[in-house]
Amino acid sequence: MLYLLAEQVERVGFLIAMAFLFSRQQKLRHFMHYQGENQNIWYFICLFSFFAILGTYSGLPVTDIGFRETPWIHKITGWEAIATARTIGVVIAGLFGGVRAGLCVGLIAGIHRYFLGGFVALPCLIAPILQGVFSGLMKNSLKKRYRHISSIQMSFLVGFLAESLQMLLILLLAHPFDKALSLVLLIGIPQILANSLGVAVFFVILIQVALEEERIGAHYAQKALQIAEMTLSYWRKPLNVAVCEIGQALIRETEAVGVTFQQKQNILFQQGEITPFGIDLPIGYRKHNIGFFRMFYKRVQDYQTAEVTAILNGLGQLFSQQYALAEAERQAHLVTNAEIKALQAQMDPHFLFNVLNTIKSLIRTSPDESRKMITQLAKYLRKNMQNVNQDLITIKEELEHVEIYLNLVKARIGERLQVKWELDENCLDYTIPSLTIQPLVENSIIHGIRNMRSNGWVKISVTNMINGVQISVADNGKGMETDFVNEDREEHMGFALTNIQQRLLYHYGEKSNFTIESQIGEGTIVSFVRPVDEGLR
Incomplete structure (x- = not known):
């Protein structure tokens, strides 16, 4: 019996090797992963029918007194039977394909076995059919445990019961009974253990393949x-x-x-x-x-x-999603550029009115000063138009625009305004979005210093930092609430700051670190960072 068990395990090992090759097929794995019970089912049935027939052909011819070794079975005669691994293919078909697949594979395997002959041909015709139906009924129970250790135990139990059913049918239907009993005593335990082990090992292979697929997929x-x-x-x-x-x-x-x-x-x-x-x-x-x-x-x-x-x-x-996101950003940037032009159109009339009034008053009292202011105003307007039509300009160019603006303002308010510059010359060739510093300076003067009784100052700093170039505009004005997008704030001021922040986010993301620090009565500091790894110098 032990020698027969060893021979049976060896034949089962051959089938398991075949099963491993089958498990590498995409259609089979798709079916076995419960991704669609009807998909590839006929391919599945044909494959495991072949698997079951192969188990019959690779079996061992046996009688009630012993067995003989042969590499391949074509036909048996007289009182011979076959110790086979056919049950593995039938049970696996039922466990994965359900009753329909189990029944079809069992019917094909049973008919094939019946025509090979032998005194147990009839029970060997019926047994695979019942095994396929039984394992198909057990499918849902196994499905809940699939890819858990309990699935291996469950599959072993189903294989054990299915093969035991075949032994029982041999005792009930084969004649004479004494030969059937002797046959079952000889092959029963080896065949039940070998086939149950084969079904369980198939599940071990399948689980490992699934885990490997997950690892590769990850x-x-x-x-x-x-x-x-x-x-x-x-x-x-x-x-x-x-x-x-x-x-x-x-x-x-x-x-x-x-x-x-x-x-x-x-x-x-x-x-x-x-x-x-x-x-x-x-x-x-x-x-x-x-x-x-x-x-x-x-x-x-x-x-x-x-x-x-x-x-x-x-x-x-x-x-495709990234392109859509980038296109949305581009559209938003176009809107932002339109907002810049609107910002300039909103700024110019008020500013021009004040400058022209100042020039008017100086024409009689100080013609030379009025000529200087006209020259400065021309430069300012020229710079303004150039900057509006440019997306990025150097920090140096932006500061030239700021300086012209401050000259015009100082001509109007005189010594009430002090301007402080702290510039790192090595940083001035980096590019920034146009009209980012000038609106900050304008806000400092109009909303921070203009209505002060005492003198005010504005400090413009360009500093080389570890994370990039930090640009800040500070003043000693009346301060403000840092929630500059609040509807209660003056519209022009909030619009300008929001616009600057959005453009910095577009070009540099969160690295721009746009911040406002302000205390009522103490002053305001607005700063942002131009990362040095963005753009070109």
């Missing part, structure tokens, strides 16, 4: 997120520049040997090898096709695996 998901995080900022650039940088990242971070980006009939980017094996990553925005990345591989197998296909499809969707 790796690819992490890789996709890394690529997405890397490419997010690229989409803020012009499309031809963005696709070049993203294409280079795809070559670096994936196994693709070449990448192109095509927009309609135009190829905006091409790098690496062009092979017959490629996959497209379409980029869409509001139901419009922007273009597509085409990634080329050495072999078709390099991109048709489930994991690679999943990561590429995910990347295509992420790129």
Whole structure:
């Protein structure tokens, strides 16, 4: 009996090796992961019918007195029977495919066994059918335990009961009874244990394959997120520049040997090898096709695996979302630029009125001073128009604009205003959004100093910091509430500060660190940071 058990386990090992090969097939794994009971079911039935028939052919011919070794069974005669691993295929079919799959596989396996002959042909016809129905009924119980240790125990128990059912049918239906009893005593325990063990081992393999898939899937998901995080900022650039940088990242971070980006009939980017094996990553925005990345591989197998296909499809969707986000930012930036022009249009009439009045009063008393003011006003207006039409200018250019503005203001209010400059000359060539410092200075004067009884001062600082260039405008004015977007604040003032903050966020994100520190009666400090790793000098 022990020798027969060893032989049975050896034959079961062959079937388990076959099962391992089957488990690598995508269709089979999809079915076994309960992702759709009807999907691929006929493929599943055919596969495990073959598995059950293979278990019959690889069995051992036995009689009531012993067994003989043979590599392959074609037919049996007389009082012979077969010690088989057929039950493994039937039980697995029922446990995963339900009653329908179990019944079909059991029927095919039973009919096949019946035509091989032998005095137990009839019970061996009926047993697989009942085994398939029984294991199919146990499917839901196993499904709740799938991929837990209890699923292995459950599958062993189902295999044990199914094989025991076959032994019982042999005793009930095979004749003569004495030979049937001798046969069951000889093969019963080895065959029950070997087949139950085979079903359980199949589950062990399946669980390990599923865990390995999860590990690989997690790796690819992490890789996709890394690529997405890397490419997010690229989409803020012009499309031809963005696709070049993203294409280079795809070559670096994936196994693709070449990448192109095509927009309609135009190829905006091409790098690496062009092979017959490629996959497209379409980029869409509001139901419009922007273009597509085409990634080329050495072999078709390099991109048709489930994991690679999943990561590429995910990347295509992420790129579309990133493009949509960047496009929304671009639209918001266009609105912001329109707001800048509105800000200037709102500022100019009031400012011009005061300056022209000052010039009018100086024409008679001090013609030279009035000529200087006219010259300064011309420069101011010229700078104003230039800055409005430019997105980024150097800090030096912005400060020149501020200086002209302050000259005009000082010509009006005289010594009541003191201006302090603290400038790091090494930082003045960095670019910043236009009209960021001048509105801050204007707010300090109009809303902080203008109505003061004593003299006021404004200090403009440009300082080199570890995290970038810090620009601040401070005054000793009357102070304000730091909630500058409050509707109770003066509209022009709140609009200017909000506009500046939004533009800084667009260009530099949270790194801009726009802050307002103010105390009523003490003064106000407004500052922001221009990160040194953004843009060009």
